[in-house]
Amino acid sequence: MKLASIDNNTRDGELVVVNKELTKAIRVPEIASTMQLAIDNWADNETKLQNIYEQLNSGTLTTGTFDFATVRVLAPIPRAYHWADGSAYVTHVELVRKARNAELPESFWTDPLMYMGASDAFIGAHDDIEIENEEWGIDFESEVAVITDDVPAGVSAEEALNHIKFVTIINDVSLRNLIPNELSKQFGFYQSKPWTSFAPVIVSVDELKNEFVDGKLHLPLISALNGEVLGTPNAGIDMTFNFGELIAHAAKTRSLMAGTVIGSGTVANQGSPTGSSCIAEIRCLETIKDGKPSTPFMKFGDQIEIEMKNAVGASIFGKINQKVKKYEKK
Template sequence: MKLASIDNNTRDGQLVVVNKELTKAVKVTEIAVTMQAAIDNWNETECKLQTVYENLNAGKITNSFDLSSVRILAPIPRAYHWADGSAYVTHVELVRKARNADLPESFWTDPLMYMGASDAFIGANDDIEIENEDWGIDFESEIAVITNDVPAGTTAEKALSHIKLITIINDVSLRNLIPNELSKQFGFYQSKPWTSFAPVVVTPDELGDFWTKGKLHLPLYSTLNGKCIGSPNAGIDMTFDFGQLIAHAAKTRSLMAGTVIGSGTVANEGSINGSSCLAEVRCLEIIKEGQAITPFMRFGDQIEIEMKDEEGNSIFGKINQKVKKYIKK
């Protein structure tokens, strides 16, 4: 099934069920008002929402509306917990190679992960508002999952059963702020502004055989100003599957329902299918040419991120954002 949140002048939006083609939607206030409420009570809401989804696709819902007629928020406009991994170690290896740094062997067995800002996520069509172009504005195309309650110490195998919803995200990074923050050895903060989400989330069954053992085996397309930057297959070269990422996050404490776990920048070894961020493009240039040529994003740039099925249909809807200068208040 496919779910989304639409603007209703509240912080958490209004939960809606969306049809397979992403054209129609219906409110389900009698089941759950918000996405968080739905995931909090997933054992009770899942079957009810699935029934609505099936009826909507069958044309049996009389009070549906055009999805294009409303403002779509992030599927979960704010969450109690957002943690982003770096599951594609080949990407980390490339970045470190560009600055002549060795990759510790532990990176292949112990996932990197940071906790991001989850007090607000932004919608697929919302502007990326940044104060200064010199901060090195970059997109990062990723896969993300939303869990129900996950017990502390859960195994990677058992963690897979806690994945209830899947989507794609743009984990925006301010590359030129990162080195100073990391030099303090205390993690990201200013260099990670709000993350944006695709219009809808889907249940694992919606992906069929493309969702296998905690990996999504489809290309993820990133297009900047009309030019395709990359379309790496998200299931290839994913060192840590989502079960392993969730188990890592839950090693010492439980995860609450609505926890969002990101994959990190999707990448294929050797970048044979292009890249999912400009940092990787620039690293390839440094290795080949001795210097980075491609600039980071500027005000007015447009980034589109999308994943399609075998027939070319958008699965989660398209992330379509422009970079905009925000005004200090």
């Protein structure tokens, strides 16, 4: 099934079921008013929502439906109790370190990197990326993310796969020029990671049975900046840690609550001319080749589009389509 949250002038939006083609949707207040409430009681709600989804796709359900394109979409889960981003594509980390002549610790291949991000608010697929200063090095990061139900502490990587309920794509915006100072303190990201944006819909794992295999989403992730495609890496290739392993890592010492969002980190394919999903990696490749980077970070007015399509070219999650805008205090 495909679910979304639409704007209803509340922080958490209103839950809707969306058809496969992303053209029609319907509100389901009799089941759950918000995405978080739906996931909190997933054992009771899954079958009810699946029935609505099937009726919506078959055309037997018409009363109460509306054109999905006519409403403002929020992030599918506008705020979550827990958001943790991994770095599952270790070749990406290796490249970044190579560009600054730093060795990659051997442990990075066996023990995932992960940080906890800001989950008090996520932003919608068409919301502006509002940043105060261009000099902070504004970058996009195209990623895959999953949403879980309740995950017990100490879960194995194999068991963790059963707790993945939804898959989507995200733009984990980074402020590259703020990162070095933060990491030098050895206490992780904070100021360098503004709000993360989500695709319009999340998609249940059963809907992706041919693409989401072994905890990896085996499809190209397309990133285009100002209309120019910068990368199309396949998210199922070069993923050192699958989502089961990432979830198990996050749940090693504590349970994860329903609605937890786990990110893959920047999708990257090693050795591919279109294998990058962020400007930073492109700049690293330029530095290794030419001794210095030539591609600038994003500026005010730039437009970033991120999308994933199925084998017949149809958009699976809808398109992230955002402009970078100067933040003005209100």
